[in-house]
Amino acid sequence: MKDYITTDEWNIIEEGFNPDYHKISESLFSIGNGRMGQRANFEETYSGKTLQGNYIAGIYYPDKTRVGWWKNGYPEYFAKVLNACNWIALEIKVNNEIVDLSTSEVLSFKRILNMKEGYLERETLLRLNNGCVLEIKSTRFYSIVDDECGALKYQITAKNFDGIIHVKSILDGDVKNQDANYGDKFWTQVYQEQIKQQAILTLRTNKTEFDVCTGIETYLVLNGKALENTFEQIQKEKYLASSQTITVKAGDQLSVFKYAANISSENHSKENLVEVCKRTLKNIADKGFAKLLKEQADAWGLKWKTSDILIKGDAKAQQAIRFNIYHLYQTYTGKDVRLNIGPKGFTGEKYGGSTYWDTEAYCVPFYLSTAEQEVSRNLLIYRYRHLPKAIENAEKLGFKNGAALYPMVTMNGEECHNEWEITFEEIHRNGAIAYAIFNYIRYTGDKDYLVDYGLEVLIAIARFWSQRVNWSEQKKRFVILGVTGPNEYENNVNNNWYTNLIASWCLSYATEALAYVEEKAPHVYSALIAKTTFDKITETVRWNEIVENMYYPEDKDLGIVLQQDGYLDKEQMMVRDLDPKHYPIHQNWSWDRILRSCFIKQADVLQGMYFFEDNYDEETLRRNFDFYEARTIHESSLSPCVHSILAAKLGDEKRAYEFYLRTARLDLDDYNNDTQDGLHITSMAGTWMSVVEGFAGMRVRDGYLHFKPMLPEKWESYSFNILFRGFKLNVKVAHDYTIIQNHSIENIKLFVNGSPLLIKAESEKEILSLKKECI
Structure with missing residues (x-):
């Protein structure tokens, strides 16, 4: 765990530059606006360790997968959000020496993410090898008002020297993903143009053929006076730059303004991209940096009015919750039904920026309560639009008759994950899709969604479960074999309790939904029955039989349900007895050792009890919580929040607070030693849940809000x-x-x-x- 971020209620602050932490900070200080985002890379040259990252929502590449051995059903690619054109890049030379924090003496350094107003700021004082001392102050943001635009103000103050400053403003499309499976570059150039202070570069993704036109306009100002444009233009393949030399004296301040637009063929016709880009650039340049920044602050103010959580008496907790809420809204705004929420958002390449079940299980509740209803509805419609692909995914694995298996990882509805224990076995994700429909309707009362979209999805999911179970003659029950539950430190197990539970619930809910739509919208019902060739009598009888006879592993002596068959055969160790030097075990243990251990990566049984808590009395919840919490190592970001919510329900304030702080400061303190790869965006919604559903005890029952408040001891x-x-x-x-x-x-x-x-x-x-x- 690291503790280098200054505690502040509205800002994320790094004071002093530590190159070993720089990639972590690049994640923490990332910016975005739902349409695009970027890591907190330095604008000027940096030769130290860095993960360059600029990302455009919805733009991806199907990178050919790499596996040592192939199985039927494996997808041929892993979809990846792409490192896109770098528009912030500058090369600064002072008296012919390149400014580079990796090779210069950093005299002071401060980086601030202003969450209240939505911008990133940095102040750096450094001494170059030639003795020149200069101060750099940069401010940049992605506008949530003009959401195809970004702006940068970069100021250089000569502290102790007269001489020349050479500024090169760069538009660099010759980029690649560090996680490219074969080292490929994923972009080809379509068009480039430079006129005066403007540069336009259109790039096309290989295979998927998305076009993105990125444009910049660069302006120089010396001591408050605009300089005449005398840029020398530089053109290369996928690269444009404008270079200008300025004479300065000690005390002079040179300001570089860069305005940028990313115009995608997802939102505009390819033929009009350049025209739209130029028009957009003119609009934001005419506004000017100060006005754009004021609009940004005002727009973020409106977001905070509905989404802020105010904590008195605990500055670390306050900073953390705002950090999580801020990054959620930087990642997803709900404006575009084609978009979803990648586990790392716009903050890194890990997980490919694709959609996981995290969205339905963790993010939907957050957006239900903090945004207009359309936002969470669009998350559900995203999955409805992918239903045909989910049916295709199931067909590839041998299922039939319209059964759907939603992908574990996807960009366009196709499965693109290729670890067998995940792709084929972590099928509980289907349940999360159905649960999100239920949760949305329960919260909003929008039963029309069930009529218009939801029932069709529920039928397809229920058909999958109906075919995935089998009858055990020995147990005289239906069983589900060869699965991986939410706890990914157990693979290829039989009768994972959570999976069996969510499967049975899906069948029951689909049956209820059928009856509702048949009664309330008979014409829609008849059309859907015809479309899906649904045999009501045969299929629902089968569903009900499964529900009534599903097998659930348990240990009656301990009074607990079992995570899966044979769990108690493992050597039972407590996390508290594990030497901390082993943390995180996925980085220190062999996979064989992990699979043989009793340690749990994330809430599994407790995930089911969180979803369906009303089915269990308090003592049952407590026994299972105490048993599994002691064995859970929380190396998934999705785990602590569920434990926090259940601990609060059980009145265990101490553990509820500990788990809240762990989930809230997971990235800020780098608990799992992986923040440098990007932030855990989807689990950030769990932080909000820990407060609202945990400490405040908010639930929706029978159309009414219920609260059962508790207050952590440390909070006022x-x-x-x-x-x-x-x-x-x-x-x-x-x-x-x-x-x-x-x-x-x-x-x-x-x-x-x-x-x-x-x-x-x-x-x-x-x-x-x-x-x-x-x-």
């Missing part, structure tokens, strides 16, 4: 906003009271600690804590 109070079925609420929890404000034009009925509460329009209610009431 916390508050958050909730959007729910047209209502906007603010909930504040303190030691002695809870206040719920209804900022809506209608009254709302909800429940606090099981008791009904009516809050009139534009008013609030204060609920005394049980402790205070007793006093």
Whole structure:
């Protein structure tokens, strides 16, 4: 674990430059706007260790996969979001020496991610080998107002020298992914053009043939006065640059302004990309940097009004929750139904930027409560649009009759993951898709979604489970063999409890959905039955038989369910007894050793009990929580939040807080020694869940909000906003009271600690804590 980020409630601050931490900081200080993003690479030359990364949403390459041995059903490629054209690049020479923090003496360094207003800032004082001392101050952002645009202000102050500063403003499309399986470059040039201070470069992805036109305009200002454009133009394949030399005296300040546009063929016709790029560049250049930055701050202010969580008395916790919320909204805005949320977002190459089940299980709840309903609905429609591909994926594995297996990893609906224990066996992901439909409807009341889209998906998923189970004559039950559950430190197991549970639930929910649509929309129902050739009697009888006779492993002596058959055959060790030098075990142990151990990568049984907690009494939850928590090593970012929520439900404030802090500061403190690869974007939604569903105990039951608040001992109070079925609420929890404000034009009925509460329009209610009431 690392602890080098300064604690601040609204900013992520790095003071002092440590090259060993630079790649971690490149992840932490990443910027984005839902349409595109980039790592916090330096603008000027840097010859030290770095992971260059500029990313455009929806643009990917099917990199031919590398496996030592092939199996039927393996996808031929792993889809990857691409390192795209680098528009921030500058080469700065001072008296003929290249400015490079790796080779210069860094006298002072400060990097700030301003989360409140949405920009990245850096201040650096350095001494070059030639003795020149200069100060660099850079500010850059991706606009969430003009979401195809970015802007950079780069200032150089001559501290102790007269001489020349040579500025080269670069547009570099000759880039590659560091994770390219065969070292290939994925872009070819289509068009380039330079006119005065403007450079335009259109690149096309190999195979997928996406076009992206990137344009920049560069302006120089010396001591507040605009300089005449005397750029020398440089042109190479996939590379354009403009070079200019400026004479300065000690104390002079040279400012470089770069405005950028990334125009994609996903959003515009290929024939018009250059025209649109030029028009966009003119628009933002005419606004100017100051106005663009003001618009950015105002727009982020609006986002924070609905999504902020305010924590009093714990600055580290406050910083962490805002860090997580900020990166979620940098990654996904919900404007485009074709886009989804990669586990690393725009912060790194790991996981390829593809869609995983993380979105449905963790991100949907966050967007349901903090954004307009359309945002979470679009996440569901994304999967609906991929249903034909999910059916194809299942067919490749031998399933039939419209059964669907949604991919573990995808860009376009096709499976593109090729580790057999994941691709073929981690089939519980199908359940997360169905659960998200249920969760969305439960929260919004939008049952029309079931009619228009949801039922068709549920039928296809249920057909998959119906074919994937088999009858065990020995157990006289249906079983599911050869699977990997959420705990990926167990492969090819039989009867993973969570998988069996989610499969059975999917069959029940699909049956309920069929009955609802048949009654409420008979014409839609009839058309769908015909489209899917659904045999209601035969298929639902089979589904019900499976539900009634599903096998669930358990140990009655311990009073727990078993993660899978044979789990107790493993040597039972506690995580607390493991020498910390072994952490993380996936980096220090052989895979054989991991698979033979009892250690759990992430919540597995507890994931199921989180989803369906109302099915279990408190003592059952407690026994299972205590048993599995002691064996869970939390080397998946998705794990601590589930433990935090359940610990809070059980009234275990100490462990709830510990797990909250771990999930919230996972990247800030680099708990798992992997932040340099990129941030854990999807698990960041779990941080929000830990507060709202954990400490505040928010649930939706029978169309009503329920709260069961608790307050961590270290906090004075916390508050958050909730959007729910047209209502906007603010909930504040303190030691002695809870206040719920209804900022809506209608009254709302909800429940606090099981008791009904009516809050009139534009008013609030204060609920005394049980402790205070007793006093």
